[in-house]
Amino acid sequence: MVTCKRRLATLWFVGSGFLFLVVTLQTILGKYGDQATDAWGWLLPTILPTLSLILGVLVMDARGKTMKVEEVDRFLFDLTLGLSAVYLLMVALTIFVQPLVSTGAIALMKQSKLWLGPFQGLVSGSMGAFFVRRKG
């Protein structure tokens, strides 16, 4: 279980860190101009809730305050990992496809909420169930 959490955390922190780096560079280099607030206003709610959940659980684990679960359903883990990977991929796609489409960067980010919103719900659901799941 601990290994699974760490793998998920690794995926999320590596993926999110990469996206943070890209958007930070874009902001510094003036990609968004005076609309940088809008860009960050899109990125942070997209990944921060899940990161907070993961970090919170990891901290609780480290302090030994969570119930140890020794077994984890393999299918649930694979599903969570797969959903997370695809979700992060779609967030990345929204950023990396910007130069290739005629829609403006901020407009594309706002538009992406249409598909990222429901997807985020699925990811959060599986992550939440995975991380707070306790064997009775």
Add this chain to the structure above:
Amino acid sequence: MLGPPQRNEPNNKARRSRPRWIWYVVGSVLALVVLVVLASVAVRKQAPSPLPTSASPGEETGASTQPTPKESEPEESRKTAAPPGVTTGGGGPAEAPPVGGGGGGGGGIVGGVTGGVTGAMPPPPLPTPAPKPQPESAWSAKFPQFPWPPPRASATVVLPDEFLRRPADSVLRWGDVDRTLTSALDACGYFDRSYYAVPDGFAIVTRLEQMQADGTSKAPPDRWAVEYKPVASFSLALYLRALFTADPGFYRIIVFVVTSQSFSQRPSEVSREEAMTWLQRGLDRLPADLAGREYTGQYACTALIYQFEQPGSGEGAKLDVPSDLPGRTQLERAKLWQALGKPAIGY
């Protein structure tokens, strides 16, 4: 990945399973690359024809009879800019008494012609020589007026007289000046243009073109595309530049104003969309009635450059006032300055 149960997982198992989760990350990165490449291919396949067709001359003429609010707005300024009865004497006093039934109305050219028609009445004592009577013809009603005074431009430059006046010329006509300008425009690829009337003169408006930040014209077909794409033809360098930098689009419309009147510019700014309509509303060529008019020493040709900047694709374009590039530099980068300076070009 993980096989249940995983109780007290030994270290060697963890080591064996490590490569598997790495594959998730590697797979995600590969999928991202594939998606970006597919998207770029799709964008290249889209490649819409960026060359909208101009309205036919007949339509332009017809449209010109319906003056827009912007055109009709500076009525008072036109009255003062071209006093009736003074067709070629641009320096004539604005308070010159109106002659005949012109009533001071109409544009500068129309006013001037009206003054000429009514020249049968005893002419008032004017310091300038009496203009040759020129009958008012149908063009005066159909020749659309360029907004006057012109809206604030990003850059302005008065062309050197030697560009238009060759030493061998005894008498220079408006038609000659038009030929010089259109030859230079043709040489630089500005094939689409339209003509407007200005007080005691005419104006040539070029089509909206895309340019680089340094003022050089983009290569076709991007040059004439109304909407710009940061990565029109895919290359990694272009892609990365578009990904990390603002890479705004720059547009330009050049208006050559040939008139004997000195003029200032209106403080109001013109939008890109409004400026784009100039091409459709003007005439396709200089009316023959005007081509024979004499281009005296009081005339000059002023280039007004309207430069627009679009922060990103899909966003609105704003007029750059003033432009970072002076008017002469703009014409040099568009190669018009050199084309106008060539002795071979002209007539």
